[in-house]
Amino acid sequence: MSELNQKAVAKYQNNFLKEVEERVEDGEWVSMCMQCGVCAGSCPLGPHWEHSPQKIFRMIMAGKRDEVLTSDSVWMCTSCYSCIVRCPRKLPITHIMHGIAHYAHRLGVAPKGQPTRELASVFWKNLVKTGRVNELKFSLAVYFKDGFSQGIKNLLGMQGIALGLVKAKRLNPMEIIGGHKCKDVGGIQKMLAKAKEIEDRRQGYTS
Ligand code: SF4
Ligand code: SF4
Structure with a gap:
């Protein structure tokens, strides 16, 4: 602290x-x-x-x-x-x-290392970047958070589900290139920064 x-x-x-x-x-x-x-x-x-x-x-x-x-x-x-x-x-x-x-x-x-906390952190970083969650990048970030070899094992374990999602058009592999994002990403990031500033001030925090 x-x-x-x-x-x-x-x-x-x-x-x-x-x-x-x-x-x-x-x-x-x-x-x-x-x-x-x-x-x-x-x-x-x-x-x-x-x-x-x-x-x-x-x-x-x-x-x-x-x-x-x-x-x-x-x-x-x-x-x-x-x-x-x-x-x-x-x-x-x-x-x-x-x-x-x-x-x-x-x-x-x-x-530290609490899985839900780690998942929330990866989710938040992914969301703030473009204003929308890129599901493919989010999944990859979660799978590889404990290193490359564990990431490959995780990927292999989930490949059947991933292929099913792609077939059902619930996962778009092209998202890895860029994916969709909000029109005004900068505006969303400014809004979130302002909200944090207001909350910090109200509660007497600093980051
Ligand atoms: S909302 Fe949370 S605390 Fe309440 S019953 Fe469900 S899991 Fe338990
Ligand atoms: S009063 Fe509500 S919060 Fe408290 S023990 Fe009972 S159910 Fe849980």
């Missing part, structure tokens, strides 16, 4: 719930959780997670800052919305889980 970002969170050091309420998307809802466990029981990934949403919210209230911000579990949410539909207190659980993941990423404390 940069020195200025350390200063930006210093006032919360002993009150993680307050920090979440003020800096995490929809974080002001966390204290409404009554620990009924419905979200934990409804989440399709529940048995595979270390920390269910119920546990994460309890940990926030208990001030377990490091454990929450470095949790792999907040990166595992697939946005299926089962929890939101069933929560008796109507907490926007999905948004809070993504909000915590995003917050940890911005602070530079999110778990």
Whole structure:
């Protein structure tokens, strides 16, 4: 975390719930959780997670800052919305889980090598470049992120699916040359930079 970002969170050091309420998307809802466990029981990934949403919210209230911000579990949410539909207190659980993941990423404390985080990073870089996702380049970037030989293995493993997609006109090999892009790429990039600047200023971050 940069020195200025350390200063930006210093006032919360002993009150993680307050920090979440003020800096995490929809974080002001966390204290409404009554620990009924419905979200934990409804989440399709529940048995595979270390920390269910119920546990994460309890940990926030208990001030377990490091454990929450470095949790792999907040990166595992697939946005299926089962929890939101069933929560008796109507907490926007999905948004809070993504909000915590995003917050940890911005602070530079999110778990390194977390697959969902890596995928999101590759997706974002691909999208920002032209204003549209180039599916072929995106897939290749994901397959080759762990080196050339692993990339070839990944490609061979997926060749049947790739050929099927090409046949069904869902994947265009010509996209590797340039692909489609938005008319005003520079305008989109300026808009995203401005949005980031506004968010940084509002939350007292620096990058
Ligand atoms: S379902 Fe809602 S109230 Fe119940 S534990 Fe989950 S977040 Fe808390
Ligand atoms: S939206 Fe996320 S946290 Fe909620 S049930 Fe689905 S996977 Fe689990």
